[in-house]
Amino acid sequence: MDMNESSEKGMESNASSGPGNGIPVEWQNQFSGAFSCPPAAQQQHAMMDSFTTASAGLWASAASQNMALSSDVSAMSSAAQRGAGFLAPVPGFLPQGLGHFPVDSGFIERAARSTCFGGCGGGVMGTDAYGAAEQSMGDAFGGAAEGLMDHRRNGGNDKADLELAGNGHDEVPSSEAAGGDCSSKGSESKKRRRPNEVMGADQVHSSNLPADSANESVHSKDKGEESSPATTTGGKSKGKGATDTSESQKEDYIHIRARRGQATNSHSLAERLRREKISERMKLLQDLVPGCSKVTGKAVMLDEIINYVQSLQRQVEFLSMKLATVNSRLDLNIEGLLSKDLLRFPGAPSSSIGFSPEMMHPQLHLSQPGLIQGGAAGMANPDVFRRIIQAQLGAKDGSQQLPHALNGSFSDVSQMAYPSLGSQDLSIRPSQDAFQM
């Protein structure tokens, strides 16, 4: 149980961070509550811990970071045992759901510029409770993005190199200069492109950048020539590249190697560049929108993109409705409803819930009409609430086992709720949303 040991070490380091005093925001209260766990409110915080663990577990690929968010030892051990089983699938699942982060060509040059972004960002953001969760999120993205980056590297993407030639070589010298400058992160933050700027990817790129500058210089040539090896893939002779590097950096505009048999007219070259930029963008979009890897052709791709945007907008609308409902329900007296109904379903199996949403459906029949108004998130929550209530009722009897079982199952359910939600969201079915009203 390496995770348990590392988790406990992580916890001890985090135990010193006190609660966020005077932070009015409930979100931060919950997270800081997760950090400081007074023994009197142990059970309550145990659940919160597992929940934060679970919710962070969705995002984090590293188990240790996951565990470090909770400070309750007993909850951790059980959650670790349960979570261990689920963290393995979660990283596997994660790339499908959340790992489709496109890599912008401009990102390459900017990644080179902010080589210590990850280090600085990690240091800056790691301190507060918020930052810890977000950091684990970011690392998850980083892990996925790294995979993507490598894939693109190996693809030998000449378009990326072209873009580099176009956008990057003004910045290549500046990137070397500003490489170690963490304040460059500030200039990056409000720039336009991809959310992929993470530590691992940065390191990959800073190592790849010298190779890129060599490659890009190879691409730069006079417009009139035609190449005998027809394509412009990377991997040209580096010796030739070395001599051209200085020249390419002096140029302001792009030299494009004309392909064999294609017109070398300036107009057609510009047009080709524009088309390649557009196809670059389409590729990024393809990475971002799930389920578009097999699709070729602009029309179908655009169709998928439109569907995805519409479904996302609908999701946001539904979720805002739900948020509004929850806020109003916070004031009303719902526990009467809950406890009555929940006592009718005493023996819920703790680990029976699989990833498939179909298994959640039977549990929708729990009669909690006022609480959740439907939706996939709601599908998970009734079960969650049931378990919480059970745990509370059980805990008042003094049994120590039930909260741990609850924590484990809670983390199970929460972790599962999100992946199942994710899997539902990702399949684009405009007629049938993932949410059942």
Next chain:
Amino acid sequence: MHAPRRFKRDFMERLLLSLQVAGLTSKSMGLRERRDAVRVSSDVAMASARGRGAPWARALVARHAAKRRNEALLRRIMGGGGYERAAAAAAGRKEVRSRKIVTRSHRLCSSRRKRRSLAMAAASGAMVARTMVKGRLRLLRRLVPGADALHGFSLLSETLDYVVCLKTQAAAARLQTCMRCVRGVNEKL
């Protein structure tokens, strides 16, 4: 290129702040009001977290500012100066609308031309594909806020940006609701 973590964290903070400002816990609001308040606040949070670099952010906020009902809430969330800027952007959209009319008339003319050419020649595959693409781009322009006047490359970039931010918005809202649900239950018990 904006940092993912910072964007998410920014967005979360702003969302919570704006939700607080919206005063959702007051009992006087009806459900629809609440939902609108939540939507406005989350959109404003997302747009302000994104910053000025993206045209969709400004257009989104301007869209909300154009409705009179949201004025008080927007003033509270963004401050007076921010609201003035949004109102100015909302007024500025009228010029964009006139440009839209011009482009639409251009499109009609070109479609008439195309119809004539189609009548003359059988619709080639490329022509059909182009019409389809053009139609979908039109849809996309309607979906993405503030992307009306964009073409081609910039439209796609804008969509890309917008999709990423929508994703984080949905994820953040989901986390929010679940946390609040749990917290509510915990408080009662």
